[in-house]
Amino acid sequence: MSARETALVALLGVLATVADGIAVRNSTAPETVPAIVLRDGNQTDEEAVFSPLMFNITHQAEVEIIAATEAALDALLVAVAGAITADRTLGGAVSFAHPEAPSLATVDVEGSAPAFAAQLPVTLMFTATGSPAA
């Protein structure tokens, strides 16, 4: 398993400790409210280290959270950020995990009370050997 996949699986494991384990990864099906969805995201930085060859990778995953009220959304954001910062190595899978400031939006369809969504970037720093793809 690649260092990236190890990090994402560990992050999903941490998210699963929040809100009765509703967290899922890369879901494309409609979820029920409240929802926590981990999106794999992209690598944002890499630094090569020689002798021995390895790469310090910075990867940004996105955690999307949707709740029925602003207060419920905030509680989930606090819970998710708290679960990550409680162990920033995610059980040893990464060297550092850091929740960033969330983007906020409302979800609305005609005839429905609005739901509230947040997109929380989570920066994951880890080391890959061989190549950044591995």
Added chain:
Amino acid sequence: MSAFDTAAATIAADPNMATAATFKASGAGPGVACRVVRSRPDLIGQGFGTEVILATHLLAVRVAEVPEVAKGDTFTLGHEVLVVRSATRDVENTMWSMEI
């Protein structure tokens, strides 16, 4: 009476399509008897990349029965009191469509 008025009146009179309700402006006053069409489908909304299922609640009433509807007005259906969140009329000015 236009064909649309006739159609709306037929729908409102149908016991399967519509139910009896009492309209009260701002939730007060004597109330106006009317017949409303209720629609409560679950729809899918999107927040960032995530789709979620949201319960919706719409009411429709004939403009001929209730000429003016505004936010905060209520419809009483049996023991249920439904408060209007927004109201819009259709192109023919025949029916009010209301978010509850």
